[in-house]
Every structure is written in structure tokens, then in C-alpha cells.
Amino acid sequence: MATSPRRPHRRAVRFAVAATAAAGVFAMSGCAPGAAAPTATQNTDVSTELTSEDVTLTIADETGFPVTDELTAEFTRQHPNVTFDVTRDTFANLTANAPKLLASNDPPDLIRLPTIGDTVRDGLLANLDPYYDAYGWDAWPDSQLAPLRMSEDGVRGSGSLYQLGLGYSITGIFMNEAIAAELGIDEAPQTIAELEEDLATAKDAGVVPIVAGDKDGVVNFVVQAAMNQYADKDEFLSWMFNEPDATYDTPGNVEGAELIEKWAKAGYFEADINAVDYFTFVTRFSEGGGLFAFNGNWEAANYQSALGDDVSFFLVPPAEQGGDHVAMGAANSFSVAAGSDNMDEIVYFLNWIHTDETARQIVVDVTGASPGGDPSLEQPTVEAGSLIEQALAMAAQIGEENGQVDFMANTTAGIYSGSIIPESQLLVTGEITGQEFVERVQAFYESEIGG
Amino acid sequence: MSSPSLDARPSAARDAGADGPILSVRPTRRVAARATARRAALTGWILLLPALAAYIGFVIWPLIQGVQYSFYDWNGIGLAEWVGVQNYVTVFTDPVLLGSILNAFILIVFFTVIPVTVGLVLATLIRSIRAGVFSSAAQTILFLPQIIPLAAAGIAWSWMYSQTGTINQILGWIGLEGITRSWLADYATALPAVGLIGSWVLTGLCTVLLLTGIGKIDTALYEAIRLDGAGWWREFFTITVPGLRQEIVVLVTLTVIAALSSFDIIYTSTQGGPGRSTLVPGISIFRIGFTQSDVGLASAFGIVLMVLVLAVVLPIQRLSKAND
Incomplete structure (x- = not known):
């Protein structure tokens, strides 16, 4: 009697042992998963002439980015033999799936790719250097293309060109002019100290000083804006570009984070900030929910249509009166797949976006972003006095002052969701100090870069 | 096992020894029977093949691959590097990952304890009301949350939990403005709040399953205990709960897995x-594997999670058989 119930048990144990052993042998047999990167075949034989044959180009883009629809439609209108197949997925899904899409047998010709990550090392992206020479992109501002380059050591900021932007964004502060007038604020703050005075004025009057959300991390526009004014710009950039030994834990970054800590404790953010996502954040400011919102040119058209003339857009002021401005800005970066069958055609399309008059107008009209490219080209026309006009002027000013920095969320593939968002949630509710915030993000950075 | 009993004899010995004489007496019948048995076994295996292939292809093989990946530093695309047990060391030393495991165990209270307890009480109550429109309406309403995808439930509830959401409105009506807050933004209430979404979804399942279980309990038992003068509680603990042990074990197993994963x-x-x-752990594994592209660490954490689930669930299974 005792043997029968024990038998299946023993069999199960034997099976488990065998399975584990098999897995162990398999694991240690040295047949490591993955494949070595294909040796880069430099495509030096590039053409800047558009084919006359029928061709369909595939683009993998994020949802809610309508500019690719309008650009592709216009391109097909001008060149009927070229049609497009645009597939869309949410930003988070696309980012997570990008390496696998690029490594597939039939990769999209063009893909929205916010962080290059390991894709260059794995040989998944087309090196655009031959086209850079062929099309004469050396006339474009270096600062615009630097974040789109990566060296052989995997450091961004220099090396070969792997991406181009469909519009180059700029960030700043949107101010609700109607609320400002009620509070007696009649002009944009010129220094951080003046900004703080305005925040205190709003708080005292029972107005939300800064409309922000941090369920999905958008408050980091405020966090980084504060850091930008105190940090050494090049040092900060070297960290975002993953240069060896670069650190986030610098006195300037700590000072910026401590400013946010101070604002959190002063009640300048709303109590439910960590439950507010990007959409709610935009809606709240559009409905007159507070004095300031830190955001980018891409919302300029939306805010304008919601608030009419009662909204202005300006650069985050420097710490000292008369100091240079520093602002986050980045290309809406797209990469060409190394496995693309239509490389000449897709790069022709990218070049066209930067040079064709209609295309540049579309980029400005739809995204409110600067179209980039050769600064000597005629700028698209925009409505006088509009937020988009202000945004283009801000982008030009940042270009002149050489004050553009990348978004710290683009530093590594995992740092935003893995560290910056959860730690900033703690920072903007006063749960940790600015020093702790900086140390924790740096610790995560080291584990990700080192691991 | 030191003294071999009859039925534990090695089959080889049986074939060689005891079967020999029988085989010589009635060889044809024995051979025919064996052939039939062999054919039956073969048919069995053939019938089993599709399911077995699917199980091996989609469960066993990925599991073995997962174990393999967990010993490598791999981004999912490029060449992997052997790192031994380093990924497991990280899982057991990283306070963030350990914290996520602790949260999953706290969720058991909301995914298992609350739904099963509430389900037991509701099932008993529904049983006691006469079968009719009200009873079936109650069952339908209770089961409704179960047909809503969990993702949709999460979104809908996050609206209700917001600063201006339904929960705070109701609290305002009954004079509890003082405790209103954005429930998911508050460090102290966020975990219980998401846990209660799970309770809401799973209570219906528990109630319906327990109700079918109650239907199978012999009504004579209820009559007998009532004749003995027992009240509701006595009846509940003496007849209903023991009679539902199998159902409760199934539900605890399902809901504990739901909580941990x-x-x-x-x-x-x-x-x-x-x-x-x-x-x-589910969120951590997703982020590590797909956002950070650290397939090795994600696999190691996944294996650890699987072992944890088994370690919790297997003793529960044993519990159900212990008194049979």
C-alpha cells in the first residue's frame, strides 16, 4: 500500500532531476544564445538619385505622431512610384520591440528609435556616413547631429551617423497669461530666483504653481530643467552619451535636484502628482489648471488652440541674470535598418524631409518643431505671434548660445522606467533628498552600463 | 523499500522467471494480448502526440531556454556572455527586486484571502435564499467582473481612485472628505488600492465556483445539523467549509498564482x-527583459518567481490530499 502513492512522486522527482540536468548540460555546453554581429559592410556605393521603379518603403513609427502620415503622402504625391507602409505601435511597445524588429528577416526600412542602445554594436543600424558625404550634410549644424552619432566604443556624441530627426524639438515653460495677469506677473522670469518668486506668488494666491504629472515621468522636464541651469553642460552631456567614467552625481545636478526637493516641500506640485499621466497633465494646463507647465514645442499647437492668446512659451531662465540658456531638445530620431532593401530610397526620403520646402513646412505645421537641416535654407512660414513662432525663435536662440542638451531619459534604454521615474516620484513628493535622487540614478546607471 | 514486495518486483525478473512457464502453456493467447496492449499503448501515444508536442514546444522548451538564458549576460540579439550564477546573485541581493517579491506576497491578502473568504460567505448566503430571479441575478452580477479583462479593470479603477474619481465623491457624500486622496498616488494606500482591484475581480469567480461546490453537498447533512439545533455559524463551519475543501484548494491555488505573477x-x-x-516581479521582469534588454537577469528572475510560486502552491495541494 505504501508504495503506490510514492511511485509517481519518485517518478516526478526523477523527471525533475533529469530535466534540470538536461537544462544544465544544455546551458553549459557552450552553445551561447544569440549571434555575433554581422561584420559591417560599409555601403560606399550610394546613390542620391531616386529610383524610377515602383517601390514600397516600410516605416515603424509610434502612435500619435501624425507627421509621418503627412510627409509620406506628400512624398508619394511628388514621386508617385514611391509608396509607404507605415505601421504604428505605442512608444513603450515600439521601444521595447525595436531591436527584435530590426534583427528580423524583413526589418522596416525606417524605424523610430529614441535610444540607440546596443543596436549599433549588434550591427542592426545602417551607417549613414556615406550619405552624409554624398548629400553634403556637413552644412547642417554639428550640435544637431552629434546626439545621433555613436562611436565604435558605444559612446554617443561622436563617431558615425546612425540617425536623423523628423523635426528637432525644444523645451521650455508655458505660462498661462490670464492667470499670470491676475497674479500681477507681467513678464517671463529672467532668472531662477524670479521664477521662484512667481511660484511663491501663485502658491500664496491658491493657484497651482506648476502643473505636472509623474505617473509616467513627465515631471522630469522640470527636474532636468532645474539641473540644466546649475550643471556643467558638457559634463552632463558626457553622462547622457555614456562616456567612460562619466557621472550623474555632480554638484550641479545635486543643486538642481535639491531645488526640486525644495519646491516639492513648498507644495508647488499637486499632491496627486504621482497619479497624473502625460495626457492628464496636458489637459489640466489646457483647462487653466495652473500657472506654469514645463513641456516642449510639440504641445504648442494644442495649448494655443485650447488657451488662445492666453499662453506664452519661453526658455527656462538661467540661474544668473544674463547667463546663457540651456534647454533640452532632441531629434525625433529615426534610424535606417541595416537590413533595409531600399536604403538609397529611404535616405533620399530623409534628405527630402530636411530640404524640400513643402516637407519642412509640414514638419513645422504638424509638430511645431524646427525642421533642422541647412540653416541657410529658408525657414517655413508661421503665423506671427503664435506659440510655434516663439518655439522656432527659442530653438534658434538655443542654437546660437549652443545650449542644447539631450533628454536624460535617453541616457540608456532602461534608466527612465527603471530608475528616473520611480526616484523622481519620491523626489517630487519630498520622500528623498536631491542628493539621494542623484546617487540612486547614478547607481542604476552603473549597474546598467556595467552589466 | 528495503524489503521488496510482490508488485515492486523488477519487471525483467518477472518476464524471465514467472512468466516463462505460463508462456509455454498458452503462448498464442498471451502474444495476442501483448500485441493488443502494445497497439493500445501505441494508439495512446499517437493520440497524446499533438498535445505533447505543443506542451514541449511551448512550455518545456521555453522553460529550458529560460534556464539557459539565466546563466548568460545577453541583450536578446547579440552574442551572449556566460556569467554563471551572477544573475541569481543579483536577484537575491538587489533590494528593489526583493521588494517587488515582498509586494507580491502582500497581494496574496487581496487576491486570495479576501476573495475566498467573501466568496464563502456570499455563496452560503445565496444558497440560503430561494432559487429564483434574485438568486440568479446575484450570481450574474457577482460574476460580471470576471469577464472584464484585467487590463481594462486596472484602467477603470485608476479613474475611480483619482482625486476627482468616484471613490472620493462617495466619501464626500457620506461626510468623509477628510480622508479623500488620490489613492494610487499615496505611498500608504497604493498597494492596498491595486490589491482591492484584484479582490473585486476574483470575488465573483470564487463565489460562483463555491456555489457549485455547495450544490454538491448532500442536503441531508444540512437537515441533520439543523435538527440537532445548530445555528448558521455551526452549519457553516461543520458542513459547508469542510464540504468545500477541494474547491477552496483550487481557488487558493489559482488566486495565489494570480497574486504572485x-x-x-x-x-x-x-x-x-x-x-x-x-x-x-511581473513588472520588474518585463522592464528588465524588454526595456533594459537584459534577457539573462529577466530569465533568472522569472525562474526564481516560478520556483517561489511552486514552493507556495505545492504545499497547498498536499494539504488537500492530507485528509482524504
Whole structure:
């Protein structure tokens, strides 16, 4: 009697042992998963002439980015033999799936790719250097293309060109002019100290000083804006570009984070900030929910249509009166797949976006972003006095002052969701100090870069 | 096992020894029987093949691959590097990952204890009311949350939990403005709040399953205990709960697994925040594997999670058989 119930048990144990052993042998047999990167075949034989044959180009883009629809439609209108197949997925899904899409047998010709990550090392992206020479992109501002380059050591900021932007964004502060007038604020703050005075004025009057959300991390526009004014710009950039030994834990970054800590404790953010996502954040400011919102040119058209003339857009002021401005800005970066069958055609399309008059107008009209490219080209026309006009002027000013920095969320593939968002949630509710915030993000950075 | 009993004899010995004489007496019948048995076995295996192939292809093989990946540093695309048990060391030393495991265990209270307890009480109550429109309406309403995808439940509840959401409105009506807050933004209430979404979804399942279980209990038992003068509580603990032991074990197993491997409710409501107060292993594994592209560490954490689930669930199974 005792043997029968024990038998299946023993069999199960034997099976488990065998399975584990098999897995162990398999694991240690040295047949490591993955494949070595294909040796880069430099495509030096590039053409800047558009084919006359029928061709369909595939683009993998994020949802809610309508500019690719309008650009592709216009391109097909001008060149009927070229049609497009645009597939869309949410930003988070696309980012997570990008390496696998690029490594597939039939990769999209063009893909929205916010962080290059390991894709260059794995040989998944087309090196655009031959086209850079062929099309004469050396006339474009270096600062615009630097974040789109990566060296052989995997450091961004220099090396070969792997991406181009469909519009180059700029960030700043949107101010609700109607609320400002009620509070007696009649002009944009010129220094951080003046900004703080305005925040205190709003708080005292029972107005939300800064409309922000941090369920999905958008408050980091405020966090980084504060850091930008105190940090050494090049040092900060070297960290975002993953240069060896670069650190986030610098006195300037700590000072910026401590400013946010101070604002959190002063009640300048709303109590439910960590439950507010990007959409709610935009809606709240559009409905007159507070004095300031830190955001980018891409919302300029939306805010304008919601608030009419009662909204202005300006650069985050420097710490000292008369100091240079520093602002986050980045290309809406797209990469060409190394496995693309239509490389000449897709790069022709990218070049066209930067040079064709209609295309540049579309980029400005739809995204409110600067179209980039050769600064000597005629700028698209925009409505006088509009937020988009202000945004283009801000982008030009940042270009002149050489004050553009990348978004710290683009530093590594995992740092935003893995560290910056959860730690900033703690920072903007006063749960940790600015020093702790900086140390924790740096610790995560080291584990990700080192691991 | 030191003294071999008859039925534990090695089959080889049986074939060689005892079967020999029988075989010589009635060889044809024996051979025919064996052939039939062999054919039956073969048919069995053939019938089993599709399911077995699917199981091996989609469960066993990925599991073995997962074990293999867990010993490598691999981004999912490029060449992997052998790192031994380093990934497992990270899982057991990283306070963030350990914290997410702790959160998953706290969720058992909301995914298992509350739904099973409430389900037991509701099932008993529904049994006691006469079968009719009200009873079936009650069952339908209770089961409704079960047909809503968990992801949708997470989104809907995050609206209700917001500063201006339904929960705070109701609290306002009954004079409790003092405790209103954005429930998912508050460090102390976020985990219980997402846990209660799970309770809401799973209570219906528990009630309906327990109700069918109650239907199978011999009504004579209820009559007998009532004749003995027992009240509701006595009846509940003496007849209903023991009679439902199998159902309860099934539900506890299902809901504990749901708690430990939860993902969708949290992904759509808080994404692990605020801070890391609602971070669970499912979210961590997803981020590490797909956002950070650290397939090795994600696999190791996945294997650890699987072992944890088994370690919790297997003793529960044993419990159900112990008194049979």
C-alpha cells in the first residue's frame, strides 16, 4: 500500500532531476544564445538619385505622431512610384520591440528609435556616413547631429551617423497669461530666483504653481530643467552619451535636484502628482489648471488652440541674470535598418524631409518643431505671434548660445522606467533628498552600463 | 523499500522467471494480448502526440531556454556572455527586486484571502435564499467582473481612485472628505488600492465556483445539523467549509498564482509607482527583459518567481490530499 502513492512522486522527482540536468548540460555546453554581429559592410556605393521603379518603403513609427502620415503622402504625391507602409505601435511597445524588429528577416526600412542602445554594436543600424558625404550634410549644424552619432566604443556624441530627426524639438515653460495677469506677473522670469518668486506668488494666491504629472515621468522636464541651469553642460552631456567614467552625481545636478526637493516641500506640485499621466497633465494646463507647465514645442499647437492668446512659451531662465540658456531638445530620431532593401530610397526620403520646402513646412505645421537641416535654407512660414513662432525663435536662440542638451531619459534604454521615474516620484513628493535622487540614478546607471 | 514486495518486483525478473512457464502453456493467447496492449499503448501515444508536442514546444522548451538564458549576460540579439550564477546573485541581493517579491506576497491578502473568504460567505448566503430571479441575478452580477479583462479593470479603477474619481465623491457624500486622496498616488494606500482591484475581480469567480461546490453537498447533512439545533455559524463551519475543501484548494491555488505573477492590473494602474510601492516581479521582469534588454537577469528572475510560486502552491495541494 505504501508504495503506490510514492511511485509517481519518485517518478516526478526523477523527471525533475533529469530535466534540470538536461537544462544544465544544455546551458553549459557552450552553445551561447544569440549571434555575433554581422561584420559591417560599409555601403560606399550610394546613390542620391531616386529610383524610377515602383517601390514600397516600410516605416515603424509610434502612435500619435501624425507627421509621418503627412510627409509620406506628400512624398508619394511628388514621386508617385514611391509608396509607404507605415505601421504604428505605442512608444513603450515600439521601444521595447525595436531591436527584435530590426534583427528580423524583413526589418522596416525606417524605424523610430529614441535610444540607440546596443543596436549599433549588434550591427542592426545602417551607417549613414556615406550619405552624409554624398548629400553634403556637413552644412547642417554639428550640435544637431552629434546626439545621433555613436562611436565604435558605444559612446554617443561622436563617431558615425546612425540617425536623423523628423523635426528637432525644444523645451521650455508655458505660462498661462490670464492667470499670470491676475497674479500681477507681467513678464517671463529672467532668472531662477524670479521664477521662484512667481511660484511663491501663485502658491500664496491658491493657484497651482506648476502643473505636472509623474505617473509616467513627465515631471522630469522640470527636474532636468532645474539641473540644466546649475550643471556643467558638457559634463552632463558626457553622462547622457555614456562616456567612460562619466557621472550623474555632480554638484550641479545635486543643486538642481535639491531645488526640486525644495519646491516639492513648498507644495508647488499637486499632491496627486504621482497619479497624473502625460495626457492628464496636458489637459489640466489646457483647462487653466495652473500657472506654469514645463513641456516642449510639440504641445504648442494644442495649448494655443485650447488657451488662445492666453499662453506664452519661453526658455527656462538661467540661474544668473544674463547667463546663457540651456534647454533640452532632441531629434525625433529615426534610424535606417541595416537590413533595409531600399536604403538609397529611404535616405533620399530623409534628405527630402530636411530640404524640400513643402516637407519642412509640414514638419513645422504638424509638430511645431524646427525642421533642422541647412540653416541657410529658408525657414517655413508661421503665423506671427503664435506659440510655434516663439518655439522656432527659442530653438534658434538655443542654437546660437549652443545650449542644447539631450533628454536624460535617453541616457540608456532602461534608466527612465527603471530608475528616473520611480526616484523622481519620491523626489517630487519630498520622500528623498536631491542628493539621494542623484546617487540612486547614478547607481542604476552603473549597474546598467556595467552589466 | 528495503524489503521488496510482490508488485515492486523488477519487471525483467518477472518476464524471465514467472512468466516463462505460463508462456509455454498458452503462448498464442498471451502474444495476442501483448500485441493488443502494445497497439493500445501505441494508439495512446499517437493520440497524446499533438498535445505533447505543443506542451514541449511551448512550455518545456521555453522553460529550458529560460534556464539557459539565466546563466548568460545577453541583450536578446547579440552574442551572449556566460556569467554563471551572477544573475541569481543579483536577484537575491538587489533590494528593489526583493521588494517587488515582498509586494507580491502582500497581494496574496487581496487576491486570495479576501476573495475566498467573501466568496464563502456570499455563496452560503445565496444558497440560503430561494432559487429564483434574485438568486440568479446575484450570481450574474457577482460574476460580471470576471469577464472584464484585467487590463481594462486596472484602467477603470485608476479613474475611480483619482482625486476627482468616484471613490472620493462617495466619501464626500457620506461626510468623509477628510480622508479623500488620490489613492494610487499615496505611498500608504497604493498597494492596498491595486490589491482591492484584484479582490473585486476574483470575488465573483470564487463565489460562483463555491456555489457549485455547495450544490454538491448532500442536503441531508444540512437537515441533520439543523435538527440537532445548530445555528448558521455551526452549519457553516461543520458542513459547508469542510464540504468545500477541494474547491477552496483550487481557488487558493489559482488566486495565489494570480497574486504572485500579477502584471496587468498594476501595469495599467500604477506601473509600480509611486516610487516602487506597487512594484511586483511581473513588472520588474518585463522592464528588465524588454526595456533594459537584459534577457539573462529577466530569465533568472522569472525562474526564481516560478520556483517561489511552486514552493507556495505545492504545499497547498498536499494539504488537500492530507485528509482524504
